[in-house]
Amino acid sequence: MDTRLYIDIEWHGEKMTKLIVMSFKPLYALKIVRGEKDCEVRTYFGIVEQGDRVIIYASSPRRAFLGVFEVHDVLVGDYNNVVWYLNRCCVMFDEDNWRFVEEHYARSTRKLMVIKIGKVRVFPREIALHEVKSYIPSFRPPLSYTLARYELVNVLRQILGSSVWEDLIT
Numbered sequence: 001m002d003t004r005l006y007i008d009i010e011w012h013g014e015k016m017t018k019l020i021v022m023s024f025k026p027l028y029a030l031k032i033v034r035g036e037k038d039c040e041v042r043t044y045f046g047i048v049e050q051g052d053r054v055i056i057y058a059s060s061p062r063r064a065f066l067g068v069f070e071v072h073d074v075l076v077g078d079y080n081n082v083v084w085y086l087n088r089c090c091v092m093f094d095e096d097n098w099r100f101v102e103e104h105y106a107r108s109t110r111k112l113m114v115i116k117i118g119k120v121r122v123f124p125r126e127i128a129l130h131e132v133k134s135y136i137p138s139f140r141p142p143l144s145y146t147l148a149r150y151e152l153v154n155v156l157r158q159i160l161g162s163s164v165w166e167d168l169i170t
Helices: 026-033 079-089 095-105 129-135 150-160 162-169
Strands: 019-024 039-043 053-058 064-077 112-128 145-147
Touching (some): 019 026, 019 039, 026 112, 064 129, 112 150
16 A cells, blocks of 8 residues: 655645645535635644645545645634634635534634635546545545545546546646
8 A cells, every 4th residue: 555645746936735635524515616615624733734735525424525625825823813814814604614613613722723715626526435445445534634645646536537637736
């Protein structure tokens, strides 16, 4: 099994663009691909930077890869910083999102992160988890997010076709 991380997409001066896999509840994954959600809040584990690409994985019951988005901006801070940023920069952050943020992050002592979603590119078709697992039986989507492994990138490229894949991530 190839365990290399796929981080060498392109160079922007001194910055290297990374490819990240992020899991979303199906409702929110669909809102992203439809252009109905412009920000995502997560506990901060590092690695996500402006310009990176995020592979959108819709978790159970959908269990499918839907597309890719570019990270337009990232704010890292405490809960108050997150609320400030959401109020000023995220116009499509609905009531359900606010409720989730309040319930899960208001008392958090950890650093939090707001990702401002940039350009979204939808896959020509959904790629079901079972299809990826037919190539990589040990693959498990992240509970939150992680750097994309080289073998996953190769499988997605193979399923979608090299030219389609390159158009989606550049």
